[in-house]
Amino acid sequence: MLQQRSLRLLSALSHSSSRSIAAALGASLRCRSQRAYSIHADASVGTTIQDIDPSKLTITKTTTPKALLPPEELIFGRNFTDHMLSLEWTASEGWLPARITPYQNLSLDPATCVFHYAFECFEGMKAYKDKNGGIRLFRPDKNMARLNKSAARIALPTFDGDAMIDLIGRFVKLDERFIPQARGYSLYLRPTLIGTQRTLGVGPPASALLFVIASPVGPYYPTGFKAVSLEATDYAVRAWPGGVGDKKLGANYAPCIVPQMQAASRGFHQNLWLFGEEEYVTEVGTMNLFAAIRNKETGQPELLTAPLDGTILEGVTRDSVLCLARERLEPQGWKVLERKFTMKELADASDEGRMMEVFGAGTAAIVSPVRRISWKGRLVECGLPDHVECGPLTQQVKDWIEAIQYGDEKHPWSYTVPQ
Amino acid sequence: MLQQRSLRLLSALSHSSSRSIAAALGASLRCRSQRAYSIHADASVGTTIQDIDPSKLTITKTTTPKALLPPEELIFGRNFTDHMLSLEWTASEGWLPARITPYQNLSLDPATCVFHYAFECFEGMKAYKDKNGGIRLFRPDKNMARLNKSAARIALPTFDGDAMIDLIGRFVKLDERFIPQARGYSLYLRPTLIGTQRTLGVGPPASALLFVIASPVGPYYPTGFKAVSLEATDYAVRAWPGGVGDKKLGANYAPCIVPQMQAASRGFHQNLWLFGEEEYVTEVGTMNLFAAIRNKETGQPELLTAPLDGTILEGVTRDSVLCLARERLEPQGWKVLERKFTMKELADASDEGRMMEVFGAGTAAIVSPVRRISWKGRLVECGLPDHVECGPLTQQVKDWIEAIQYGDEKHPWSYTVPQ
Numbered sequence: 001m002l003q004q005r006s007l008r009l010l011s012a013l014s015h016s017s018s019r020s021i022a023a024a025l026g027a028s029l030r031c032r033s034q035r036a037y038s039i040h041a042d043a044s045v046g047t048t049i050q051d052i053d054p055s056k057l058t059i060t061k062t063t064t065p066k067a068l069l070p071p072e073e074l075i076f077g078r079n080f081t082d083h084m085l086s087l088e089w090t091a092s093e094g095w096l097p098a099r100i101t102p103y104q105n106l107s108l109d110p111a112t113c114v115f116h117y118a119f120e121c122f123e124g125m126k127a128y129k130d131k132n133g134g135i136r137l138f139r140p141d142k143n144m145a146r147l148n149k150s151a152a153r154i155a156l157p158t159f160d161g162d163a164m165i166d167l168i169g170r171f172v173k174l175d176e177r178f179i180p181q182a183r184g185y186s187l188y189l190r191p192t193l194i195g196t197q198r199t200l201g202v203g204p205p206a207s208a209l210l211f212v213i214a215s216p217v218g219p220y221y222p223t224g225f226k227a228v229s230l231e232a233t234d235y236a237v238r239a240w241p242g243g244v245g246d247k248k249l250g251a252n253y254a255p256c257i258v259p260q261m262q263a264a265s266r267g268f269h270q271n272l273w274l275f276g277e278e279e280y281v282t283e284v285g286t287m288n289l290f291a292a293i294r295n296k297e298t299g300q301p302e303l304l305t306a307p308l309d310g311t312i313l314e315g316v317t318r319d320s321v322l323c324l325a326r327e328r329l330e331p332q333g334w335k336v337l338e339r340k341f342t343m344k345e346l347a348d349a350s351d352e353g354r355m356m357e358v359f360g361a362g363t364a365a366i367v368s369p370v371r372r373i374s375w376k377g378r379l380v381e382c383g384l385p386d387h388v389e390c391g392p393l394t395q396q397v398k399d400w401i402e403a404i405q406y407g408d409e410k411h412p413w414s415y416t417v418p419q
Numbered sequence: 420m421l422q423q424r425s426l427r428l429l430s431a432l433s434h435s436s437s438r439s440i441a442a443a444l445g446a447s448l449r450c451r452s453q454r455a456y457s458i459h460a461d462a463s464v465g466t467t468i469q470d471i472d473p474s475k476l477t478i479t480k481t482t483t484p485k486a487l488l489p490p491e492e493l494i495f496g497r498n499f500t501d502h503m504l505s506l507e508w509t510a511s512e513g514w515l516p517a518r519i520t521p522y523q524n525l526s527l528d529p530a531t532c533v534f535h536y537a538f539e540c541f542e543g544m545k546a547y548k549d550k551n552g553g554i555r556l557f558r559p560d561k562n563m564a565r566l567n568k569s570a571a572r573i574a575l576p577t578f579d580g581d582a583m584i585d586l587i588g589r590f591v592k593l594d595e596r597f598i599p600q601a602r603g604y605s606l607y608l609r610p611t612l613i614g615t616q617r618t619l620g621v622g623p624p625a626s627a628l629l630f631v632i633a634s635p636v637g638p639y640y641p642t643g644f645k646a647v648s649l650e651a652t653d654y655a656v657r658a659w660p661g662g663v664g665d666k667k668l669g670a671n672y673a674p675c676i677v678p679q680m681q682a683a684s685r686g687f688h689q690n691l692w693l694f695g696e697e698e699y700v701t702e703v704g705t706m707n708l709f710a711a712i713r714n715k716e717t718g719q720p721e722l723l724t725a726p727l728d729g730t731i732l733e734g735v736t737r738d739s740v741l742c743l744a745r746e747r748l749e750p751q752g753w754k755v756l757e758r759k760f761t762m763k764e765l766a767d768a769s770d771e772g773r774m775m776e777v778f779g780a781g782t783a784a785i786v787s788p789v790r791r792i793s794w795k796g797r798l799v800e801c802g803l804p805d806h807v808e809c810g811p812l813t814q815q816v817k818d819w820i821e822a823i824q825y826g827d828e829k830h831p832w833s834y835t836v837p838q
Binding site: 075076077078080084103104105106107108109110111114115116117118119120122152153154155188190192194195199200201202203204211213215235236237240241242243244249250251252253254255256257258260261285286 | 494495496497499503522523524525526527528529530533534535536537538539541571572573574607609611613614618619620621622623630632634654655656659660661662663668669670671672673674675676677679680704705
């Protein structure tokens with residue numbers, strides 16, 4: 001991938017370096033073109049742009065280990081482990097040796113491009129303790145693949161995902177004591193890639209930093225499921241065709257807060273993003289959405305989720321739900337469908353007694369049952385009886401995935417960190 | 420505005436703090452709700468959320484002043500002055516006293532929300548030396564108003580724009596020696612507002628930092644205008660109705676780099692963003708776009724630019740061009756129009772000999788003449804004869820605006836920094 005990147009830049013260079021064009025290059029591209037030259041020079045003398053090499057990892061352990069918090073005091077993303085994993089990248093050298101260091105502040109020039117142009121993308125994944133004390137990751141290859149796709153879309157460097165999984169395993173192993181043992185607990189991992197070039201020119205960053213921090217977390221629903229109420233947002237749009245809504249970019253998050261706050265101000269837990277005049281159902285807050293309804297004609301139960309058309313985040317949990325449902329529900333007579341569906345379809349299903357369940361799916365909660373959706377001045381009930389917080393399908397999906405995550409079920413999705 | 424913000428949060432609170440709902444709030448809102456509580460507590464005991472108070476500014480001067488670069492070595496956004504202006508904000512206290520300090524790195528926890536969710540917005544503005552040695556800003560009120568609009572859209576704090584202009588004036592005055600004296604030179608100012616909350620919960624930041632850095636810059640076209648060639652982008656979309664394309668958010672910039680690089684790889688200086696099946700012309704790279712064409716029926720010269728429909732950045736230069744054109748061109752028989760126009764309209768005007776000029780407009784270049792646009796496999800010529808780099812209208816607009824910026828023409832848009 002690094003080679004492809006270099007070739008792409010070289011190709012860009014071969015056109016843009018011609019004197020007449022270069023002379024007219026605007027200020028916004030000056031930094032970019034200088035960087036392209038430096039890559040060109042490197043390539044021409046045969047130096048190597050390096051990918052991640054886990055064997056070069058250096059570890060500096062903390063001298064002031066933190067006390068562990070009582071499990072009931074854990075709050076998502078608020079407290080972190082003793083260490084962090086960091087890798088610097090430069091356009092001329094590629095990925096420099098990885099370092100595990102004590103958790104520490106980043107010191108960055110105020111002109112660093114991450115502060116100005118949102119050169120940032122991230123992943124959310126978890127490490128789990130299995131019943132034998134082993135450490136497991138859940139489908140880390142999917143997270144690395146998505147981080148690479150996110151990075152490439154905003155001109156940040158890509159990397160060898162397997163090498164990065166190796167490094168993440170070593171980091172998690174070092175901070176193993178922070179992973180709570182109990183079911184529902186885990187160590188949330190946040191790989192983050194930022195552009196670190198110290199100039200205000202708008203162009204591809206010539207330097208970047210990939211870091212991973214880790215936060216011990218408790219169950220999303222500590223006292224059992226609580227079904228949420230959603231507000232369908234009709235005045236703001238999260239993503240659009242040709243945009244970047246399918247990438248896990250920082251850019252997709254800050255603009256979602258105000259609609260979320262407005263939904264909260266009216267008593268709803270999350271907002272539901274619709275798209276277009278048809279009011280297609282896309283995502284809920286920061287999760288993918290699934291609806292289980294009975295087919296109007298056949299009565300067959302169908303599990304629906306929006307297709308990956310470029311406007312939907314390609315959730316790892318979403319993919320896991322789809323795979324398991326195809327494997328385990330279709331033999332029971334279900335139909336599993338990735339297709340566009342509208343808010344009106346959901347409302348009709350609710351009105352006609354065909355609505356079975358609706359749930360969000362994401363790394364934080366695995367699944368999050370939905371009680372009702374506010375839409376066009378009415379409340380669309382989503383199939384849950386009063387005083388029932390979770391439907392049987394939602395519970396089943398959670399149990400299936402958790403069994404794999406915690407290693408109770410042997411499954412290729414579960415990656416065991418080497419001892 | 421701060422009061423409105425507090426009220427909005429209070430209103431959110433009055434609904435969301437009810438026990439049944441609060442219990443079900445997901446992890447993603449936990450930080451948010453805790454923050455809302457703290458504001459509520461403050462408000463109830465009558466403490467004040469403070470706006471910016473310039474009288475509380477403290478100044479710590481550098482002990483190692485930088486050497487000035489020769490004017491010809493200045494590169495946009497690469498070198499900065501001795502100092503920076505910083506203001507911290509917290510949800511409980513509001514804006515803390517402003518500080519001018521030596522230019523220095525920011526030290527931020529790796530969990531800080533600006534790195535993960537793109538809580539960042541900025542402005543671009545310039546300080547100019549007039550012929551009497553005075554320092555001038557150009558329409559700084561517009562920049563402050565836009566920064567406030569950007570901030571509000573991503574749940575960052577708003578502020579008193581006049582107070583901020585006062586502080587920026589003092590900062591620029593302190594670093595006055597970095598403003599080159601010659602025409603075309605200026606001190607580029609970059610006010611930047613970032614969220615600084617140190618948690619991974621996706622919610623409104625409970626703390627923020629507004630800082631201003633300054634970079635001396637030379638003329639965008641050091642040896643006179645060079646007309647640029649554009650590539651119309653049909654595979655990626657910059658902005659969407661209901662999105663945030665009209666705000667100056669970091670989120671709008673990183674996703675633009677790859678299309679820009681791809682245009683460059685085919686020999687074009689910038690990409691031109693189109694919208695929709697109609698292929699409406701929206702913006703060019705990081706500038707607004709103007710086209711001067713003769714009306715097909717009447718032959719009347721018309722100056723066109725896309726309307727502010729939520730997908731167009733509300734450029735200060737754009738607004739200045741429109742105001743001056745209405746005031747000075749309409750009496751000469753021009754028509755000045757903010758309306759949607761398509762790539763096909765431009766191509767037809769070019770084919771029929773009605774194309775007069777096309778130019779980009781932005782703070783960096785003021786105006787940037789366009790020679791041709793690549794669109795659907797053809798090149799649309801934009802009215803410039805060979806060997807002519809700038810049309811008369813483009814030159815006129817630049818002269819008008821520069822005369823105001825440098826104080827040659829007395830005009831309310833020119834703000835003189837107090838001595």
